[in-house]
Amino acid sequence: MTAITLLDGGMGQELIQRSGQPASPLWSTQVVIDRPGLVAEVHRDYADAGATVATTNTYAIHRDRLRGGAGNHYAADGATIPDMQDQFNALHHAALAEADAVRDRCRLAGSIGPLGASYRADLHPDLDTAIPLYAEVAGLLAPRVDLLIFETIASLDAARACLTAGRQTDKPVWLAFTVDDEDGTRLRSGEPLAEAARIASEADAALANCSAPEAMPAALGALSGSGVPLGAYANAFTMITKAFLDGGSTAASLQARRDMSPAIYAEHAMTWIDAGATIVGGCCETGPAHIAEIARRLRAAGHEIT
Incomplete structure (x- = not known):
């Protein structure tokens, strides 16, 4: 088959579920500090489930998230975030060390999340500001990963910045776009995903991520032009609503669906594969059981997992 x-x-x-700790402004980065080894445990569980790519826990390690002060966008309810920019390099290296636990079984994908905030195109910096910030992270990750995956890209300018930064390394660059949950042909910014596909034509893979499962077939159709x-x-x-995107909410306010069992x-x-996807997996609120069930279904359908 395929x-x-x-x-x-x-x-x-x-990590939030396993640590028993509530979401913090530093999100998964805090776990690297407080619970060393827990990230490696998650990587091993995904590899045991059948994953062939391990995504590094570096999505949220950006200088804007590590910048201290109550004015930081990630500080909810007036909380103050301690300034941790001096740990920027160390946190990346710690996350990479955790991923080494499965290097013998998986390719490592260096995850680079969005500047500004997830889903919020309005908070993304301009190109001249964004490119060197993304390039700094890409340069730290590239020597120790097999590919770079820029995740949850919400706008065309963000895509351009990510691609430009990624191409400053010698590693394959995957661009993963977050789309409107109700209209998978549009980015969270409202811009056409077909325009993003033109940018992604210069990347090594084009993906849709961190959006509703139901939006993915339309997204794949729009990305096929890449x-x-x-x-x-x-x-x-x-659903990530328009009200959420207008501000005033963080990922901590999002709830898991009760109708999204592994099966x-x-x-x-499997419908995404029917729509042309050759790379599939899970994002927020999916776990090893979801990946294990996908692996089972792929094998049952005669596909080769690579």
Whole structure:
């Protein structure tokens, strides 16, 4: 049948569940500090489930998140974030060390999340500001990973910045776009995903991520014009509404769907393959059980997991 690359699932929400700690402004980064070894445990569980790519726990390690002060966008309810910019390099290296636990079984994908905030195109900096910030992270990750994956890209300018930064390294660059939960042909910014596909034509893969599973077939259709390998990995959040995107809410306020069991999620994943995806996996609120069920369904359908 088809050779399918099986990504892992969500990291941040999985870490919150396993640590028993509420979401913090530093999100999954805090776990690297407080619970060394827990990230490696999650990586091993995903590899055991059948994932062939391990995504590093570096999504949220950006200088804007580590910048201290109550004015930081990530500080909810007037809380003050301690300034941790001096740990920027150390946190990346710690996350990479955790991923080394599965290097013998998986390719490592260096995760680079969005500047500003997830889903919020309005908070993303301009190109001249964004490119060197993304390039700094890419330069730290590239020597120790097999590819770079820029995740949850919400706008065309963000895509341009990510691609430009990634191409400053010698590693393959995957661009993963977050789309409107109700209209998978549009980015969270409202811009056409087909325009993003033109940018992604210069990348090594084009994916849709951290959006509703139901939006992925339309997203894959829009991305097909890129001419590069396609992929999808959805979240299992309740809908990310327009009110959420208008501000005043953080990821901590999102809730898990109750109708997204491993079996149901895997059924969605199989429809993405029917729509042309050769890279599939999970995002927020999916776990090892979801990846294991996708692996089972792929094998049952005669696909090769690579």
